[in-house]
Structures are given as structure tokens and as C-alpha cells.
Amino acid sequence: MEILKFENLCKTYGKGETQVNALKSVSFSMEKGEFAAVVGESGSGKTTLLNCIGGLDDPTSGKVLLEGKDLFCTQEEERTVFRRRNIGFVFQFFQLIPELTVEQNIIFPILLDYQKPDPDSVNEILQVLGLTERRHHLPSQLSGGQQQRVAIGRALITRPMLILADEPTGNLDSKNSQDVIDLLVKASRHYQQTILMITHNVGLTSSVDRVLRVSDGVLTDMGGIRE
Secondary structure, eight states: OEEEEEEEEEEEESOGGGOEEEEEEEEEEEETTOEEEEEOOTTSSHHHHHHHHTTSSOOSEEEEEETTEETTSSOHHHHHHHHHHHEEEEOTTOOOOTTSOHHHHHHHHHHHTTOOOOHHHHHHHHHHTTOGGGTTOOGGGSOHHHHHHHHHHHHHTTOOSEEEEESTTTTSOHHHHHHHHHHHHHHHHHHOOEEEEEESOGGGOTTSSEEEEEETTEEEEEEOOOO
16 A cells, blocks of 8 residues: 655745755655655755655755645645644654653644543554653653653654654664664554655665665665665
């Protein structure tokens, strides 16, 4: 089942001599439960691609379709609600709310949508991520790896169509980086969660389903590498 499809995405900054073509007619699609990684050098267009797919930045041209719905054929308010309900984000610097506990940070997207969290789902995510004993801790009481686990739980709690992970290991040491990748793989398999991750670390892509490379705004599908 096709979850994500983007067609001929272009993103241009500036005009004339200062014009930069950050994305050049990029097209790709993902199936439900697929875990894909986008690699490339700094400034290659990886983050621009992720921001356009997530509706955080408008492409200059092209389409982003989530289950057939064109993300940019809606008003900004409608797009914000759709994004909150259907796209989970995992960022490099965690972006947790310091005054909230682990559990409160995880369920925050549900509360933001004026919904009531399901206790069983919360308990399951805490268990899957190894955070059950930390549920009442504040972010300041956690290691960097534990904080990133909380961020992953926050992305998972709404069971979104798609999770976008922007350099999720960029602020972690090598052991915690591998632990985070393992957790994302586990989430992909356990919940049939579709995940698109960008990273500069090619060494962390050995467990994903497919690797894509962005270079000078051009996307190349490197194919599946997971056995």
C-alpha cells in the first residue's frame, strides 16, 4: 500500500545570480511499513526535502501525496491539523518540553488535538522504548539517548501515516546512535510504521529497507540493502 508519493518536487531559493536550486524534480514513493534513509553531504538538499514532505516548507513546484491527499492543496490551518494527525517528527535536538515528564511529552500531540490518550497504547510504547521506569522523569533527568527515545515515542503515539526523522542520531555518541536506529527499525517492524530518515552517517543505514542519496538537489534511489 503506497503511503507517500512526491512528484517532481522543486525548491528554489533566491533569484538571478543568487538563485539556488535546492531540489531538482525529485520523485519517489514509499509503501506502508517501509523504512528508508536519505544520505548526502551537508547542503545537498536532504533537510529541504524532509521539510517539504512534512509540510514545513512549501516546494516551488511539484506534489506531496499522503495516501493520495495532496498536502499543498489545502489551506495552512487545515494542513497544520493534517500534519499533526498524520506525520510524526523526530529531530536531532529532541525538542522535548522541559517542564513535562516522559509520559506527558509522549502524549502531548494527543492532548494538543483535544483527544484522550489510550493508557494501553501509552504503556506499550513506554515498554517498547524501554522507558517504563522513566515515565515520571523530566527530560533533564535523562541521558541524550533516553531523551531521543521519548521523542520517538512522541512521534509514534498518534500512529501517524509517516514518521520523518531529521538526523535523529546527530547529537548522540556511537552507541546511543545505534540504539536509536535499532528502536526505529523495531518501530517500523512492530507497528508497520513508515519511516523516512535523513542522515549523513552511511554506517547507520545497514538495517533500513532502502537507501536514497541526495546530491546537489538530485535524488538517486540506491535500492534495498537489508537482507
